[in-house]
Structure formats: C-alpha cells, structure tokens
Amino acid sequence: MEDSLFPRDTLAARHIAESAKPYSGDPALQDVLDWFRAQPNLEARFGQVIRQSIDEVLDGQRTGRFDIDELEKTEKTYLGTKVEIVTRSEFGLGHGQRMDYHIVGHDVDSKFTSGGNWTIPREADGHICLLTKANDHKAHYQVGLLRIRDEFLNAGKNRDGKRSISAAGRGAIHWIVENGQITQNILLSLPEVERTAIFNASAGYRGSGNGGQLRTNELFRRVQGKPVNRNTVLTVASQDDGPKRVRDARNHLRPEGIMILGHQSQHPRIARDLGLSVAEKGSWVAVRVAHADSSDATRKKTRISGQEYVAWRAGDTPVAAPESY
C-alpha cells in the first residue's frame, strides 16, 4: 500500500503493480488500479467510507439499529448508493459519462454488496467495475476492480435481469484492498446479554428525558478497554448530543471507579500509562481503576492529581475514579 502524501511517478507505479501481478492486458483497468494504489492511506480511508456509509443508513440515533441485517430492502439498496457517494467524495472522483465515476480518463461503475456476491446489471457489460464488499459482523471489507465480461458472470439472472459474479470472475478481480478492516461495530460485537442490559438500562424508568443517559452509563460499565465511537453513543442514547452524554456518564460512573478517556488534555497519557488504546477524536475508552498497590510493581500505573492508579482487576478494593482528569 502506498501512503506517500505526494503524487508518485505513474510509470514507477505501473512497474511495481506489474511486478506484483502479471500484466492483465487491460491498460485502462491498470490505469485505474495504479491510480487507487497511489492514494495515501488507502486502506484506512476505504474502511472509513464503509463504516460511515453503514452507520448513516442504520441511522442508529433515530432507530436504535446497529445491524445491517435489520435494514429494509429499500435501505439495503440505498446503502450501495451511499457507498458510491461517500467513495466519490472521499477520493474526489468525478462523474463518468455513462458509469458512476470518471477515474484517470476511464468510466468506472460502483457496485457494492453486504452479502456474498455482487449483482451486475446488463448495462455494466464490458465496463470496469469498482467492486466493494463489506461484512460488518466480521469487520472486514474488500475493494477491487473487474472488467465485466460474460465469462465472469453466472448464468442465472434475478428478476431484474441481473447476474452474480462467477468463481472465475471472482478469481479475476484485481484487488485494491483484499483484507481491509472496518472500524469495529461495538454494539454488533457484544454478546446478546450485554447488549440487552445496555438497551434495557432505562426500562421502567419514568422520568423525563434521561433514559438515554442511563443507557449510556450502562454502555461504559460494560464496554471497557476498547474505543467506543460517537455513533455508538448516539445509537444507545437515541439523542443528538453524544459528547454531553459521555461527560455526564463520567460523573455518574465516578463512584464506581470508572473513567472515560477521550482524546483531550491528559487522557491520552493516562490511556498509554495503563496500556489502553488511545481514543481518537470523537471516541472514548472506558476503564475501571483501583489505587496502585505498591506490593505489585508489575502492574501498569498512572498518576493523576498525585495519586497512583492501576486498571482494576478482581480482588482490588473498589475506589472512586479521580475527581478530575
């Protein structure tokens, strides 16, 4: 993968690509492949395009959904359009004459699937397709290029006359990213019992308006040591001010010894001291702490306002989290 911030020499790029894979006999496809491979941070950016597209269509803040299996048919269809739009925007692509994109002089169509295969309409015959495939349950994605030919498609058509890509076709895909990672969908990854506890944290609550706070508190009680992003908080809280819910959760969870670390002030240092992931902007990592026990020098410690803390483990005396951090 190329991550230079400067456009690189195209001939050199082609040479590298050729040495990695025998020349395909399709110079236009090769141009497009080279162009993508020359983009900086390619893998992370495609991963972000897919995470963002899925999260927008799930619309978790309004619907509480976190699993694309819950989408309606029209929404699943639209997800492909959203991936097309977000990809165009992320990579600054133009519109093609007959296909979705114009990339270094060539028409390229966008095809997305969240299932096992793509469905290819008749109109794509003979054209280069940017094939994107995402499995949110496995946090995995692939992006590649294929020029659609008859021998790359299965014989059976669906009722719209679309055909799926055959084993030979899949073998002929020129991968741009073959083993990409999507930022983990935290709610989807949790065991059912944990998820139910989070979403039911406000059940029976009869006050006005802060059931979302109770669910956010429960989220950070149950998800610790890994990053929780803004969208996850919005989905759990069903409210539009995620950061405010997190700030309030900090106060509510302090007596239980739980800290919620963001990307500001001394939070990254504390996370590093304790061996945790450092949260990016718009995400948080929760951790339950205990006072450092001087008898165990092997545990990672962090100093906050003159007091040493370790990540809590069974047997530690429960303490409150620091008053300010």
Place this chain on the structure above:
Amino acid sequence: MEDSLFPRDTLAARHIAESAKPYSGDPALQDVLDWFRAQPNLEARFGQVIRQSIDEVLDGQRTGRFDIDELEKTEKTYLGTKVEIVTRSEFGLGHGQRMDYHIVGHDVDSKFTSGGNWTIPREADGHICLLTKANDHKAHYQVGLLRIRDEFLNAGKNRDGKRSISAAGRGAIHWIVENGQITQNILLSLPEVERTAIFNASAGYRGSGNGGQLRTNELFRRVQGKPVNRNTVLTVASQDDGPKRVRDARNHLRPEGIMILGHQSQHPRIARDLGLSVAEKGSWVAVRVAHADSSDATRKKTRISGQEYVAWRAGDTPVAAPESY
C-alpha cells in the same frame, strides 16, 4: 391546530374534530387523527421532519445537490423510508404489527410522495395510511390520513402492482396539516444566475482547500436578509465545518460592509433593530450596512460599538462592517 404542551382531554378533542368535520364513521382513523392534532407544534415539526429528510438524502455536503429532481431512483425510493424514520423518531411512534406505525392502538402505514400522487401497494388495502406529500420547489407540504379502499384508488397499476389515489380518494383524506410550510430551500429558490455565481466562485482557484470559503463568501454576498441554514452552507462549501466557514466569511466580507448575524450575543438585537428575521440556532442572516445618515430619520438604525448603522441601499456610501459585533 393544537399547540398545548399538555395532553388534552381526548373526548374534548374528538368533539372539536367532529364539529370541524362530519364524523367519518371510522373511529380508529378518528383516534389517530385526534392523536396527531393533539401534538404540540405539529405543523412546524412535520415541516422540520420533511426538510431534514430531504436534506439528508440530497447529502449536499458531499454531492453539492440541492434539488430532489437530481436524486437517483433508489434515492427517491429511500426518501420515503427516511421520512418514515424521521417521523417515527420526531413523534415517538412505535412500530405497528403489520404496518409501519402503532398509533393509539392502531396500525398505520407511512406513504410519502414528492410527486403529484402516492403509489399504494396491495398490502395497504383496508389500512389507515399517513400520507405525506412535499413540494420543495414550492416549500409546501401536506399530511393527512386515509383508510385505503378500492374506490379511493385509480384502476391502472404500475409494474409493481401499485395504484395511485383517485380524485375521490384525495377528497376523502382527513388533513392533519393541509397547507404546511417547509423551511425554504435557499439554493433551490435562487435564480440560476445567482446560483451559478456562488458555485463558480472558486472556479479557477488553484490554492489548496479554501475554494469552499470562496463559495461561502459569495453565498452571503448574494443571499441577504433571509435565513441561510447550516445545510445550505455545507452544500456550498462541500466541507464539514459550516460554522467555521461562516466565521471566516464574516472577516472576508467586513471590508464590503456585509455582516452575518447568527443567534448569539447582540446579533438578534441588531437583526431586530434593522427589521430583519432573527436567525435561529444553526442559521444566519446576512445584511450589508451603511453609516446612518441623520437626515433620514425614517430608516431603521442599529447602534454597534457607538456607531449607528442602517441597512445599505443604492446611493449610500460604502463602508466596512463593524470590527466586532
């Protein structure tokens, strides 16, 4: 329209509704109608639901689009789903057993059109539909209830077996909001020449990254005296920090005498002094000013840092806008 903040007496509500319209012989539909009519700020909220839904599907920040006529077919279909989701969220509706919503014990389906008529699938037969219709060009919407019966549908079916609502059907709709206003889509309302000037303000610009600022500046040069919302700025700027673009536009446009008034500090007072709309949170009203001429006492004046200003008109001496306001 009911705008009490408290639940009102249902029998009284039904009585009012009955006196306004002869009893329909459909108590379930009447229950749903009464429920909606009892919701506070009903008209503004439905207007906001539709504005928000259209803006999200246009995705102006990424696509530069402001006209639903530019949407693809899958996006137009999805717009109906988005309206359904945003309506459910805005009014806290549950999911029905077989239809989209559960409202005071009744199943209600959601049907949206941005065209002249709704298309009704076979499955809706005999059911209550919440019919929503929006015309963004006219900033107009309608919402009403109709129980689908054969005599309310036209004979012809489309290829999905769906039928449109007949004149008799349209006459039988129980309006919840018959003449609703959607917040004006500023870009759509502008003459083509103005719009082109705004979007082309960055043409030929070869710097890195602030073409969006040049377009935002041009927006506030050309749209004055009426509210411009965050989505309009994002669509013009194609960037994600709208408020920052507006703050910078204030500095860029100061030498031209243009002020951009938001909802904070003394901005609402200045807007009122000059007889302008006061911007709501997340929107702005631009105005070009001149020094107040003491010979014309009829012009509305505002005092900023000890200096009196009026809204500029032809013949006034150009001045810079105040340094701070």
